[in-house]
Amino acid sequence: MSTNTALDQLFVKTRSENRAALIAYIPAGFPSQAGCHKVIETLAKAGVDAIEIGYPYSDPVMDGPTIQAAATQALENGTGATEVFAALKHACDQGVAAVVMTYWNPIEKYGAAKFAQAIADNGGSGVITPDLTIEESDEWRVAVKTSSINPIYVVAPSTKPERLAKVTDQCGGFIYAASLMGVTGARSGISSGAGELVARVRKVSDKPISVGLGVSNREQAKEVAAFADGVIVGSAFIKAIQDAPDEQSALAAVAHLASELAKGVREAR
């Protein structure tokens, strides 16, 4: 991949600092349009290296109850492509690398080429597509190449070796390694499958690998940062916002969690 996105540059930097990057997920339009933008500012200030803007979708089969509830709320807030791109741009304006994470159908409906170009135009680095298989991505491949953004695919513990090579070959920016077989959501412990999967990916690719699913605190971030290039945290931020009585305390909780996680990714090696 001959891209040079902010995400590509981020991993050059974090590798030179011998640490993992901290990547936070927040759905556009959650808890509100303005609230989402404030969360983004808070995340960036508290030491998050990159932000994934979630495109809320009506049928999120990869997501557990926490993100489902956030997506429902975001949709009720009228979130669509316009709001997603606005949140993406806002994240980039804070000086962090930013990508969109979305199920495939919103891209298909928007038009693959147009969507990829809108990502680039708003300063975004790429798109994570958790339900787009490489077999179905011919059109998308052309689109991301034309717009010079990173296509980020997910690999899972069940992905067989020969397929792992094929999928990771298509990835740009980083490879998204799902730590376990299951949906998004906080877990009490990190699955042993995470380390094994990262080790298997290392054998077939030298691209940065970020681990997602189930990371929710400093200890877990530290544990994952020992072997991965990036640590992705989503549900824990959303839960912190959902559990807070008001916006002020929600932002304080986000700031606290982000700074704890930022320490976690720095004390691993």
Add this chain to the structure above:
Amino acid sequence: MLDSKLVIDGLGHFGPYGGRFVPEALIGALEELEAAHSSALLDPIFQAELAELHRTYSGRPSIITEAKRFAEHAGGARIILKREDLNHTGSHKINNVLGQALLTKRMGKSRIIAETGAGQHGVASATAAALMGLECVVYMGEEDTKRQSLNVARMKLLGAKVVPVTSGSRTLKDAINEAMRDWVTNVENTHYLLGTVAGPHPFPTMVRDFHKIIGEEARAQVIELTGKLPDAVLACVGGGSNAIGIFHDFIKDADVRLIGLEAGGDGVETGRHAATITGGTRGVLHGTRSYVLQDENGQTVESHSISAGLDYPGVGPEHAYLHDIGRAEYRAITDAQAMAAFALLCQTEGIIPAIETAHALAGAIQVGNELGPDATLLINLSGRGDKDVQTAANYFGIPL
């Protein structure tokens, strides 16, 4: 004129439709299922076991019935009903669940999960699980568990666990979402027994293969009765499994019209309907590309129909393809038209159809009147209406 298999490549595509849009975590299970299905198709022992179950458990072959009094209201055309309503559990659904339950055992898995709307597929799945000693969990929208409490009780009597789904619109599409989440988590020992010809490859082709016996039997039965092929074959279409089942063996017969009847709800023009091909656009839902009811951002729009079994905002990809190439036609039937046909069949033939099936019967009235007395129409009577007695009584104002 067409490859009878209608799969253009090895990836489950029907023209631009079908394919696999799923989390990477499920690819292994889908490949395993595809391999099990392909080898079972060629395995005489598997086929004999399934045929024996059809004969001694489901009651196949299902008969055909000529509906002469009903035909008087359908332009005098000959109306022939394929009686899938007489199968064990009351609908065509048993064909697919027996096949997939056998495949579950073949793959060495011990647990099946299923989604259900009205409860017919859930009941059929629970039945097959009981028969074969498999653990069974059925996901059902919370709204549907209330509307169809009798079927919830049936599933529980059969030993299944019924999980009410409280996310999203709390109906069939959300039950599918929840089943897919369970599958991603428990794929090691669990088979997702999907109930229609939608979902990621290989489900659309596999479920079709388990239902195509309907058309194979009916084609021979109609020829035996009338000496010729029917002029048209009609079936209701939600996800589209009973329609594909009866259409498939006629696809090669270019002169036989294939007509799918979708749920028009209050009327397609009102936006309150489940007529996905008639009123939807191309998109991806539940792992496959097809027609979808969606908004300008690609969000799924809620469907509406008096028939819970047709109340789904997607449709099988093979139907989308048959529509686009002009091999099959699709029309929308409103709730009111379906219920009129429902009442007519009850009172002219002594057969209470499922409300889903009543959509096909309403189509038969339309097409019969268009073609007149020289025409012969074959209709898939996909299910019986016992489950719908309460809905129908409410609709017609019969006090309970």
